Each structure stands twice: as structure tokens, then as C-alpha cells.
Amino acid sequence: MPVRIATVQAEAVPGAVELNVTRAAQFVVESAAAGAELILFPEAFVTGYDETAFAGALPGLDDLAWLGPLQNAVDTTGVVAVVNTALQHDSHRTLTDLLVVPGAPLHAAYSKQHLHAPERAIFTPGARGFSFRIADVEFALSVCYDANFPEHASAAASAGATVYLNSGAYFPGGERRRDLHLAARALDNGIYVVYSGLVGAPSDFIGGSGVFDPLGRRIAAVDEREGLAIADIDPALVHDVRRDQRMWADRRQDLGGFDRLGLLLLQTDIASRR
Numbered sequence: 526m527p528v529r530i531a532t533v534q535a536e537a538v539p540g541a542v543e544l545n546v547t548r549a550a551q552f553v554v555e556s557a558a559a560g561a562e563l564i565l566f567p568e569a570f571v572t573g574y575d576e577t578a579f580a581g582a583l584p585g586l587d588d589l590a591w592l593g594p595l596q597n598a599v600d601t602t603g604v605v606a607v608v609n610t611a612l613q614h615d616s617h618r619t620l621t622d623l624l625v626v627p628g629a630p631l632h633a634a635y636s637k638q639h640l641h642a643p644e645r646a647i648f649t650p651g652a653r654g655f656s657f658r659i660a661d662v663e664f665a666l667s668v669c670y671d672a673n674f675p676e677h678a679s680a681a682a683s684a685g686a687t688v689y690l691n692s693g694a695y696f697p698g699g700e701r702r703r704d705l706h707l708a709a710r711a712l713d714n715g716i717y718v719v720y721s722g723l724v725g726a727p728s729d730f731i732g733g734s735g736v737f738d739p740l741g742r743r744i745a746a747v748d749e750r751e752g753l754a755i756a757d758i759d760p761a762l763v764h765d766v767r768r769d770q771r772m773w774a775d776r777r778q779d780l781g782g783f784d785r786l787g788l789l790l791l792q793t794d795i796a797s798r799r
Contacts, residue, residue, distance in 0.1 A: 526660045526661050526760075527662075527757040527758055527759045527760070528562050528563060528659050528660050528661075528662045528757070528758045529559075529560050529561045529562055529563075529755065529756070529757050529758070530561060530562070530563045530564070530565065530688075530719055530736070530755070530756055530757075530758055531552075531555075531556035531559060531561035531563070531564045531565070531604075531753045531754070531755050532564070532565045532719050532720065532721040532734045532735065532736065532745075532747075532753065532754045532756075533549075533552050533564065533565065533566050533567060533570070533721050533734060533752075533753060534567070534721065534722055534723075534724060534732045534733075534734035534747040534750075534751055534752055534753075534754070535548065535552065535566075535567065535570070535723070535724065535751045535752075536723065536724050536725030536726060536730075536751065537567070537569065537570045537571070537572070537573040537574070537723060537726075538573055538726065539572070539573030539574075539575035539577065539578045539726060539727055540572065540573060540575065540577070540578040540581065541573065542571055542572060542584055542591055543591065545570055545571050545572070545573065546571060546591060546592060546593075546594050546595050547594050549566060549570060549571070549594075549595045549598075549606070549608055550594040550595045550597065550598035551598075552564060552566070552753065553595065553598040553599060553602055553604050553606055554598055554601075554602060555753060556602075556604055556753055556755075557602035557603070557604050559753065559755050560755075561604055561753075561755060562603075562604060562605065562659060562660075563604065563605045563606075563607070563659060563664070564604055564605070564606050564607070564753075565607045565690050565692060565719055565721040566606070566607065566608040566609060566692060566721055567609065567692050567693060567694060567721045567722050567723040567734070568609050568620065568637075568668055568669045568692045568693050568694040568722075568723060569609055569610060569611050569620060569694065569723075570608055570609055570610065570692075570723070571584060571591075571608060571609070571610030571611070572584065572610055572611040573726070573727070574694040574723055574727075574728070574730070575726075575727050576643065576647075578611070579611050579618070579647050579648075580647065582613075583610075583611050583612060583613035583618060584610055584611075584612060584613065585612065585613040585614070586612070586614075586631070586633060589631060592623075592625070592631065595608065595625055596625060596631070599625045599626070599627050600627050600628055602627075603627050604627075605624070605625065605626050605627070605659065606623075606624075606625040607622050607623070607624060607625075607634075607666065607690060607692070608622070608623050608625060609621065609622050609623070609668060609692040610623060611648070612633065612636075617648075617649040618647055618648050618649065619636035619637070619648055619649055619650075619651065620636060620637040620640075620644070620648055620668055621633050621634075621635065621636045621637075621651075622634050622635040622636075622655075622666045622668065622690075622692065624657065634655045634657070634666055635651060635654070635655035635666035635667075635668070636649070636650065636651030636652075636668075637650065637651055637667075637668035637669065637670070637671060638650050638651045638652075638654075638668075638671055638677070639670040639671045639673070639674060639677070640670070641670055654666070654677075654680055654681055654684065656681065656684060656685065656686045661760045662687060662688055662758050662760055663685050663686045663687050663688065664686060664688045664690055665678075665681030665682075665684070665686035665688065665689050665690065666690050667681070667689060667690065667691045667692075668691065668692050668693070669691065669692065669693035669694060669695075671691065672689070672691045672693070672706050672707060672710055672718075672720075673702075673706050675709070675710065675713055678710040678713065678714055678716070678718075679713065679714055681714075681716075682714035682715075682716050682773070686716065687716050687717065687758075687760055687763045688716060688717040688718075688719060688758055689710055689711070689714075689716055689717070689718045689719070690719050690721075691707065691718065691719065691720045691721070692720075692721050693720060693721065693722045693723070693733075694722065694723040694728075694730050695722055695723075695730060695731050695732075695733060696728055696729070696730065696731070697728075697729050697731055699731060700731060700733065703720075703722075703731075703733050704733065704743075707720050707735075707737055708737050708741035708742075708743070709741065710737075711737040711738065711739055711740070711741045712739070712740060712741035712770075712772075713772065714739075714773060715739045715763060715766045715767040715770060715772070715773045716739055716763060717736065717737065717738060717739060717756075717758050717763070718736070718737040719735075719736050719737075719756075719758075720733060720734055720735055720736075720737075721734050722734045724750055724751065725750075732747065732750070734746070734747045734754050735747065735754050736754060736756040738762065738766075739762060739763050739766040739767070739770075740766055740770070744756055
């Protein structure tokens with residue numbers, strides 16, 4: 526049975542947690558009107574992706590009043606939300622995907638495992654992957670830089686995921702790399718890849734939110750600066766692609782050792798030494 530997903534492209538105001546959560550709630554309502562059952566938000570949408578905001582007071586899990594408008598929207602519409610935030614724990618900070626489920630306790634589901642150099646001074650990387658199921662579709666979580674590493678999506682697919690969700694914030698000039706990585710992760714593993722990207726402040730983030738099918742084709746995108754991309758995730762297509770495109774079935778888990786011959790001397794090298 527297909528599952529309809531909405532992925533957000535929007536600007537988050539750095540440090541304005543209440544405003545950003547209110548906007549997230551509005552997007553949930555819009556996604557419900559489009560028939561979506563799941564909505565994905567960009568990286569650090571709650572706090573904004575901003576070093577000053579990251580260094581200041583961050584939302585925590587002890588008092589969830591800050592999440593109220595989003596939880597209410599989820600409870601009212603029945604849409605499941607995956608929203609990323611910089612999160613304060615007792616002794617450390619993470620970039621965490623929160624899984625907001627109608628009528629259920631909040632789940633701090635997944636923390637970004639691959640941190641960029643500036644992030645490493647602030648955040649602690651996550652220790653494990655995470656997936657969840659809606660109907661016949663298994664969704665795995667990732668955050669931005671995670672998708673640059675083929676083994677991250679492969680581990681998710683090996684664990685049973687057929688959709689790889691990625692919340693991101695790409696800087697200007699990263700368009701080609703972003704799209705190449707996302708499409709490759711889809712084709713490599715015969716899975717859907719769903720990306721949600723920030724736009725705007727404070728670093729002119731470039732968005733790019735969209736959905737890639739298991740052949741690496743973009744099947745949905747946001748046409749305006751802000752908005753939603755909507756797509757139906759069909760598990761039957763994953764089955765068909767993996768049947769016809771044999772990379773997933775034919776991959777080897779163990780490639781053995783690695784032989785190295787060393788430096789080869791070409792005729793030009795030999796002549797230059799005479």
C-alpha cells in the first residue's frame with residue numbers, strides 16, 4: 526500500500542524556536558490537506574541552522590511546552606512529522622530528528638552521525654541508525670552529511686528500509702553534489718530518497734527539497750522558494766526495481782583482502798632516468 530509523503534522547503538529564523546514550531550504546525554496542516562500521511566522538515570528547523578543559535582539555549586526533552594503547536598497539529602490531522610532540531614541533553618548537544626506521532630509520546634529518534642568540522646565543536650554524533658514503519662513502508666532517518674556516505678544508506682537498506690529520509694541545509698554551490706549524492710543513494714540501494722532542505726538565513730541555504738525514486742529519478746520537487754513536495758511512496762516499485770536492477774541482490778558483503786602492487790615504472794619514467 527503506498528504512503529503519501531510531504532517534504533518541506535522553508536526558511537527557519539535562527540533562535541526563534543516558537544516561531545519556527547508554529548510554522549512547522551502550519552506545514553503539517555497544509556500537508557494534511559494534500560493527503561500526506563508523513564511530513565519531513567529540514568535540518569535544525571526548530572532552532573535554525575546557525576552557530577550563534579547552536580551555542581545558546583536549546584530546546585530540551587524535560588519540558589516539551591515549546592513543541593506544543595506542532596504536537597497539536599499532528600494530533601489534529603493524523604500526520605506523522607519528522608522534525609530536526611539542535612537539542613540539549615543533560616551533558617551534551619545533538620542534531621536530532623524528533624518523531625512526532627499522533628496521540629503518542631515524543632520520540633527523540635535519531636541523532637546525526639556524520640558531523641561537519643564546525644559541528645564537531647558543538648555536537649555529539651549519534652551512535653546508531655533508526656527506522657519506523659507506516660503501512661507497508663519502512664522509513665530510515667538521516668541528517669544532511671550522512672547522505673554523503675554510501676554505507677549509511679546501505680546500512681539503512683540492509684536493515685529493511687525502503688525509504689531514506691534526509692533533512693539538510695546545503696550552502697550555495699552545493700547543488701550538484703547534493704543532487705548527485707541523493708540520486709546515487711536511491712539507485713545504489715533500490716530505495717526512495719526523500720530530502721528536505723532549508724532556504725535563506727543565515728547562510729543563503731539553497732533548498733532542493735524533493736523525492737527520488739528507486740532508479741534515482743527526481744519525481745517531486747518544490748517549485749517556489751518555500752513549499753511542499755508531495756509524492757506517493759510505492760513499495761511495489763522498490764520490489765520491481767530490485768528485481769530488474771540487480772545491484773542490490775548481487776552485492777557482495779565480503780570483498781576479501783586488498784592486493785597492492787606498488788609503483789609501476791612506465792617507459793617515459795625509465796627514459797627520464799637515463
